[in-house]
Amino acid sequence: MIDKFFNPSSVAIIGASDKPGKVGRVILENFLKKFNGKIYPVNPNYDVMMGLKCYKSVSELPEPPDLAVVVIPAPSVPEVLEELGARGTKAVIIISGGFRETNTPQGEMLEEKVKEIAAKYGIRIIGPNCIGIFDNWSSVDTFFLPEEKMKRPPKGYVGFISQSGAFASAIIDWMAYNNIGVSRAVSYGNKVDVDDVDLLKFFMSDEKTKIVLMYLEGLKTSRGKEFIKVARELVKVKPAVIYKAGKTSRGSMAAASHTAALAGDYSLYKSAIKQSGLIEAESFDEIMDIAKVFLTQPLMNGNKVYVVTDAGGVGVMLTDALTSQGFEMPRTPPDLKEELRSILPPHCIVENPIDLTGDTDDERYMKVLERILPRKEVDAVVVVALPQVPGIRGLLADYLIEAKNKYGKPIIAVAIGGEEARKISQKLESGGIPVFESPERAAKALKALYAYSMIKKEV
Numbered sequence: 111m112i113d114k115f116f117n118p119s120s121v122a123i124i125g126a127s128d129k130p131g132k133v134g135r136v137i138l139e140n141f142l143k144k145f146n147g148k149i150y151p152v153n154p155n156y157d158v159m160m161g162l163k164c165y166k167s168v169s170e171l172p173e174p175p176d177l178a179v180v181v182i183p184a185p186s187v188p189e190v191l192e193e194l195g196a197r198g199t200k201a202v203i204i205i206s207g208g209f210r211e212t213n214t215p216q217g218e219m220l221e222e223k224v225k226e227i228a229a230k231y232g233i234r235i236i237g238p239n240c241i242g243i244f245d246n247w248s249s250v251d252t253f254f255l256p257e258e259k260m261k262r263p264p265k266g267y268v269g270f271i272s273q274s275g276a277f278a279s280a281i282i283d284w285m286a287y288n289n290i291g292v293s294r295a296v297s298y299g300n301k302v303d304v305d306d307v308d309l310l311k312f313f314m315s316d317e318k319t320k321i322v323l324m325y326l327e328g329l330k331t332s333r334g335k336e337f338i339k340v341a342r343e344l345v346k347v348k349p350a351v352i353y354k355a356g357k358t359s360r361g362s363m364a365a366a367s368h369t370a371a372l373a374g375d376y377s378l379y380k381s382a383i384k385q386s387g388l389i390e391a392e393s394f395d396e397i398m399d400i401a402k403v404f405l406t407q408p409l410m411n412g413n414k415v416y417v418v419t420d421a422g423g424v425g426v427m428l429t430d431a432l433t434s435q436g437f438e439m440p441r442t443p444p445d446l447k448e449e450l451r452s453i454l455p456p457h458c459i460v461e462n463p464i465d466l467t468g469d470t471d472d473e474r475y476m477k478v479l480e481r482i483l484p485r486k487e488v489d490a491v492v493v494v495a496l497p498q499v500p501g502i503r504g505l506l507a508d509y510l511i512e513a514k515n516k517y518g519k520p521i522i523a524v525a526i527g528g529e530e531a532r533k534i535s536q537k538l539e540s541g542g543i544p545v546f547e548s549p550e551r552a553a554k555a556l557k558a559l560y561a562y563s564m565i566k567k568e569v
């Protein structure tokens with residue numbers, strides 16, 4: 111039903127411009143750079159725009175475009191929408207703000223008019239008051255931030271739904287910086303028509319999306335049950351992570367003035383999220399941490415975690431963090447203790463967390479991990495490799511990347527520090543081992559993986 115938003119063969123940009131800095135210019139440039147379909151700029155003040163014929167109005171277009179992107183002042187939107195409906199266009203992204211989110215009678219009236227026209231012609235609408243769609247596979251890109259301001263990430267398999275345009279652009283920029291591939295991202299603003307439920311249905315069947323991230327301020331009235339139902343179906347197929355904004359009464363007020371969202375009682379949302387099987391993130395960092403784990407790690411068979419460290423203090427911190435998240439940190443069984451003692455210096459600690467101490471080297475880690483990873487009682491391993499230790503030279507990173515594929519168990523790392531920590535983190539993450547800067551973040555990300563692993567076991 112909403113496929114034309116993501117896979118149009120033609121697009122009209124109403125309010126296209128050739129003036130630097132204008133939203134209509136950035137969007138037109140986005141399409142000119144990458145889009146392979148037909149592009150129709152619409153602006154009554156131009157005959158030609160950036161090498162393309164420019165049309166005075168929608169009625170002059172040679173065909174009804176599959177997708178229309180509207181970037182004109184809010185009072186003019188209903189008239190243009192009427193023209194698009196008469197031509198037969200069924201997918202419209204309204205970038206323009208100035209509707210219900212203004213909390214003014216005029217803004218509310220304009221939004222109601224948009225609803226009426228959409229219903230009259232059967233038009234599906236994303237927006238208003240949004241930045242629309244960034245699609246890495248079809249090259250639809252209405253995110254009106256130029257590339258020097260917001261980098262575009264590589265093609266990949268993370269889908270993102272956001273009520274907030276600014277949050278969507280920030281997360282896309284972050285993913286680009288960290289080389290995390292994105293399939294499609296949608297900012298839907300006031301969701302006068304297309305909403306969270308519609309988009310979850312789309313992403314459920316989208317082969318290019320393997321993980322769904324979601325920023326939600328509030329659901330439409332009466333859509334709660336449908337949201338839970340669709341989300342339950344989605345998580346049977348792929349993991350989905352949600353960040354609910356507007357948790358407090360003051361935050362709810364901010365959401366209402368931001369995207370006209372009905373943020374509602376957070377306790378109700380929390381219950382709905384739990385019922386639906388969505389994984390809830392509590393911060394921006396957590397969204398990204400969870401995404402990294404889902405993208406790179408296999409599911410967990412159970413909740414037993416071993417820690418191997420070169421820093422006893424960080425091992426203790428991890429033990430606290432993991433157990434507080436509900437993980438079991440098994441005592442090292444006698445046979446494994448004996449085996450480890452036979453290969454380690456006497457000052458090393460063989461109890462879980464296993465402390466190789468500050469005089470360790472890559473080889474010591476590798477010997478220990480080769481004895482831990484194959485064991486049935488080990489469901490995941492967290493490796494703390496503080497690179498300030500002289501013996502850590504880089505072989506460990508190569509080993510961990512190979513071991514993840516060899517043993518099919520989650521392996522994550524904690525690296526704390528400056529330049530050297532960053533070097534080892536980049537090497538590990540390029541090979542599919544997520545690295546965290548604190549024990550607490552590592553534990554929370556692993557908890558999300560475990561929670562989804564249990565959901566998948568039930569379906």
